[in-house]
Amino acid sequence: MDKFSDFISEQKNEEPYRLLIIVYDTPDDPNKTGALLTKQAKKMGIDCYEFDVAKGYTSVNKKGNMVMHNYLYEKDVLGKTAKKEHDKKGWEVTPEDTVALLRVSYDNGMRVTEQLRLHGVKTVNSRHTQIISDDKWLNYIALEISKIRQPKSALIGHENNVDIPIAEIGGKYPMILKTAKGTHGVGVIFIDSKKALVATIQLVNKLDEKRDMIIQEYIKTDYDVRAMVLENEVIAQLKRPIIDGDFRSNISQGNEPQKIELTELEKEECIKAAKSINSVWVGVDFIPSKDREKIPPYMIEVNSSPGTAGIIQMNDINIFKLVLESFYNRENWR
Numbered sequence: 019m020d021k022f023s024d025f026i027s028e029q030k031n032e033e034p035y036r037l038l039i040i041v042y043d044t045p046d047d048p049n050k051t052g053a054l055l056t057k058q059a060k061k062m063g064i065d066c067y068e069f070d071v072a073k074g075y076t077s078v079n080k081k082g083n084m085v086m087h088n089y090l091y092e093k094d095v096l097g098k099t100a101k102k103e104h105d106k107k108g109w110e111v112t113p114e115d116t117v118a119l120l121r122v123s124y125d126n127g128m129r130v131t132e133q134l135r136l137h138g139v140k141t142v143n144s145r146h147t148q149i150i151s152d153d154k155w156l157n158y159i160a161l162e163i164s165k166i167r168q169p170k171s172a173l174i175g176h177e178n179n180v181d182i183p184i185a186e187i188g189g190k191y192p193m194i195l196k197t198a199k200g201t202h203g204v205g206v207i208f209i210d211s212k213k214a215l216v217a218t219i220q221l222v223n224k225l226d227e228k229r230d231m232i233i234q235e236y237i238k239t240d241y242d243v244r245a246m247v248l249e250n251e252v253i254a255q256l257k258r259p260i261i262d263g264d265f266r267s268n269i270s271q272g273n274e275p276q277k278i279e280l281t282e283l284e285k286e287e288c289i290k291a292a293k294s295i296n297s298v299w300v301g302v303d304f305i306p307s308k309d310r311e312k313i314p315p316y317m318i319e320v321n322s323s324p325g326t327a328g329i330i331q332m333n334d335i336n337i338f339k340l341v342l343e344s345f346y347n348r349e350n351w352r
Contacts, residue, residue, distance in 0.1 A: 144352030
């Protein structure tokens with residue numbers, strides 16, 4: 019940080035910190051959340067480095083600190099992204115003043131994030147939060163323990179043992195089948211009969227016999243809501259209409275977001291959901307009830323690496339600035 023930034027931080031009782039953003043994508047993509055956070059960090063005078071676990075590598079220097087190295091990319095004449103060279107100098111991680119913001123799933127970033135933790139580097143969110151968030155069944159259990167309303171769900175394995183799980187969620191079709199791991203609406207399937215359920219389970223097991231699946235009560239709705247929760251406060255939200263001819267609402271699936279105001283009850287439930295996985299910054303997805311003022315929504319999941327597509331356009335605040343300011347509070351480092 020320069021002297022002016024240090025002075026401002028001191029006046030706000032903010033101790034300067036360095037930021038490492040862990041992503042699983044091309045670092046030079048300007049439309050990704052990691053890149054937008056990096057841009058905001060530079061505006062705030064925060065020493066920041068965006069590291070791609072798929073296209074980078076780590077080393078350890080003579081002081082015993084990790085060093086992050088990205089491969090650098092450029093567009094060729096055909097517009098394709100090609101590897102140019104690697105960042106030989108890299109970026110030294112100093113555990114005493116560096117926090118790592120995890121923009122990856124635990125599975126994709128496990129080796130790098132655990133290596134950081136072994137070197138004493140704190141992260142946002144924590145390992146606990148990351149693991150529970152990445153697994154839809156653990157997500158369901160965490161919400162259930164916190165007595166948060168959600169669609170009835172059951173873990174399902176082999177196609178020969180579907181009757182008991184079906185009965186547990188009410189035995190009615192249609193229902194939703196989800197793989198326990200998956201993002202952006204991928205691995206979420208609309209099931210209208212037992213025959214379709216068995217056939218889909220057989221197909222998934224053939225592709226990956228170790229992949230856990232969940233059946234879930236179908237809640238008919240025209241839209242769902244994504245709320246962004248930071249330090250146990252709802253800071254932004256958006257409405258996601260269901261796509262025509264589909265039952266999913268993810269922005270990544272092509273639908274157009276809309277503005278929405280949350281009721282006090284909905285805000286309270288979102289904060290409860292965020293607390294259920296001990297999070298700092300998460301996205302909370304829910305289906306509103308018919309009486310939004312009095313009846314709690316159906317909570318769908320809590321995402322520890324929330325995308326910001328759409329939500330930054332639907333809210334008149336600088337989400338990235340708020341997130342980075344929250345890291346001055348080192349109690350948020352896990």
